[in-house]
Amino acid sequence: MNSLVVLIPVLPFIAAIIIGIGQLIGLLRGETSESTTAFIALWATSMSCLLAFTLLGTDLLHKNASSFLLGQWLSSETLSIDISFMTHGFSLVLAALFSLLLVIILRFSINYMHREIGFHRFFFVLSLFSSAMLLLILSGNAVGTFFGWKIAGLCSYLLILYVYNRPVAAINATRVFVTNRIGDASFILGISLSYAWTETTNWLNLRTAAEHLSTGEATGIAISFAIAAFAKSAQLPFTPWLARAIEGSTPSSTVFYGAVMIHAGVYLVCLLEPIFEKAPLAMALLVIIGGLTALYSYLVGLTQTDVKSCLAFAMSGQLGLLFIECGLGFWQFAKWHLCAHAIIRTYSFLTAPSLMHNVYENPIKPVSPVIAKQRWAYTASLQRFWLDQLTDWTLIRPIRRLAQDLSYFDDHVIDHLAGIPKPAINSISSLAELEERLISASLDNDNPSPSFSYSNGLIGKITETFASITHGFEDRVVLGGLGKGTINIGRKLGQSANKFELLVLRPRYLVLFVCITLSLAF
């Protein structure tokens, strides 16, 4: 029974592969095959959902083991990483809930995305995302969770870029992705620290090992994972990415930022509950960051004018509250809050497109006069507390300038030293080049390539010089001197020998020799 857990993330993955291949070979294309794609995606996710609920049922009847070991993914001398899945507790609850929400969102998308250009692509990414998210929640060890974490991040990038020919979408998607990389780095640090100090990456073993950790070690691990969680759940200072991410279409915003992915951070913190309990500093950090984010989101949310931005800041505020609850130790409360929040947000995001109809003749309440009079607060709120500008100023600009300087160095120093390779393909790239070639066509035929062993750059020039020296040596000494030279010398020697022979054979010399021989003999 436990083994069924493997199928929960695998089924949507298979659906993603089928849709992807179908699209590549041209089977799934256009409006006619929309129903096929939708059927595949919906069926796979529904099956996952059913499986998740079945397992949840058996877990409630206390028939499940705590985890299921599939096999070993990697093992070396000291490091061994298993493929294991959680089959017990909060993970299963969340898997059941999220898969249900995913089914609802998928069903909603079928109508919502109808006749959109990237219909099949959307369902491919959404299926892949479902699989990644369920893997993230169900994986029994940190490495598996990180796989899901990363693939989910990639899917979010792809869906923010859904309308990829809009420059704004491209900028936003890149920014979101890069921001999330900070969290990924922290996640990897967390995995390494837990492996270094507890020699396991298994979540369950890590929880039991927490007892033996010193406060310092627990704080290290907890803070690493906490930063990863802050990045994923859009807490300060990472909050601005959330507002950029709602660039994507409504169902994808729902699935990523409303219901599912945004909660991954809180889930991670809940998973590491025993470690956080051992680290008061990390708990305090959760409270502080959560509190600041809640306050920030509230203030910024007041001045937002479009539905999705409002929802985004409401959400980061709620997540801030969740972190406060975790930080204060109300773990059970935080878990219930998480589930409730996921359901509510799914509803509010999915109804966002029709909100204008619903609030017609039902105006939004004005802000209380005490806050409304604070002009600086209004400016700050409108500018979202200049967080984006601050990041630009402290991180992006210096790095960009460094890159420019390095590029200058590369162009003006390295390229001159090493030389620029000729274009590898000697085809005609521009009309001007074609004309040039046509004009010089006759010349070209006479002297096929004058610049044959030509090269540029210092190293290229050195090679060229050495090559011509070698060539000169080869030509004059090896080929000319030894080769032709020996033949010529041999020929000359032969000629002189012939001459000598002719000379010797003349009668007067012959007589002379005979005389000399006779005189010597006697």
Add this chain to the structure above:
Amino acid sequence: MGILSLLLWTPATGVLLLAFTPGQKTTLIRTIGNLFTTLAFLLSCWLLHLYNQNSPELQFSEYFPLNPNLGSAYALGVDGVSMPMLILATLLTSIALIASYKLPKSVKGYHLCILLLEFGMLGVFLAQDWALFYIAWELTLIPLFFLIGRWGGQRRHAASLNFVLYTMSGSVFMLISLLAVSQYDLEHVGSLMTTLHQAAKDMPRYEQILVLLGFLIGFGVKMPIFPLHGWLPLAHVEAPSPVSILLSGILLKMGAYGLIRAVNMLPEAAHSLQPLLVFLALFGMIYGALLAWRQTDLKAMIAYSSLSHMGIILLGIATLNEIGLTGAVLQMTAHGFISGTLFLLIGLLYERTKTRHIGDYSALIQLMPRFSVFISLALFAAMGLPGTIGFIAELHALMGGFQQWGGLMVFFSITVLISAAYSIRTISLLLTGTIKPNMQHLVDLNARETIAAGLLVSGIIGLGFMPSPLIELSAATITQMINQISQRLL
């Protein structure tokens, strides 16, 4: 009659049969020629099947005294160094004959010479007696002189004369060295490799060095080693392409093979000459690579790249350690395959266009896709790309050299860089660009040519991905050789 004699005399029987065949019956002559080369190839495969690669000793030995007064004997045997060479020799000869089916004139003489050449080459690799070795060595000269001089290009007479003069003068030094060693063989008064190996122990150090220098000149001309390579570019460019395949594929390896045997016989001298050997190897590698980079003639480019690649073999031999020697033996096979493929393909291209100038070609990938795939793979192997046999061999030689000399191997890396430069440039000039009007009617390789080239290229790739059978084949012999060398050096 043992299997080795059977293998050796198969081409000779072919020669005899051809001699009595009327010259007008070209089809019959071609059939006989191909039949006997294929037979020899199958026999060598059968030999490979019988060969026990775990034993380092000589196998299938045959001994028959020829001239008791002089001590020379008809002694044959194979070990791990000569086994791959035998396969290569018979394979490349078959392919050379397949590639020369369009021969315009004197079909009979051509086939006769090729079979005689194969007889000589097999004799060199099978002989276990220096006298027999020397006879076979000189025997290869006669057919080659005619093959280059009669069927070659415009300067064929100069090329063949040059080739023979060079090799003959080298052989003289080799002969003197052999005589010098055999003087110390007082008990047997013979020229068997094994007894001379013992005799060389008793020589004074300086005489050993002189003898090894004699061998170095003799084998170095054939290999060729840097200053003695004057015949190579001319002979390669002027020789007909099938003969170029044999020339660079196997005849160059005869020099390397002889040098390995000589170094095994005189390890003390080799140890003293190690600095000279490594200098010649590295200098020759860079020298050949630079010149290959400058050539506009495709065949001259491959000829000079051969010079560069043979430097790797010399380097491997000069290391006097196991991994380096393995690299040398592997490079012998690798270069046989690679240069064989390159000369075959360039020869087939030349047949179609009658030009060897790189600048005359472009966009062959659109005109001759099969040819393009094969030549790209062969050039990649020539530059030592991983996944090809060239990489395996170069890696071994590099590791052996690094063990022995460390940082000096930076020159090896420079060679690899230059060889990458000329290989990639050749690929881009040949294959890309716009179709030239006079090349529009080029036809791609036909079935027979595709089989010939495909066989060699699959060898390059197959042994590149699974090199262990080839390495295992010579491992036992090389280990034993290195043991003997290190015992003598102690």
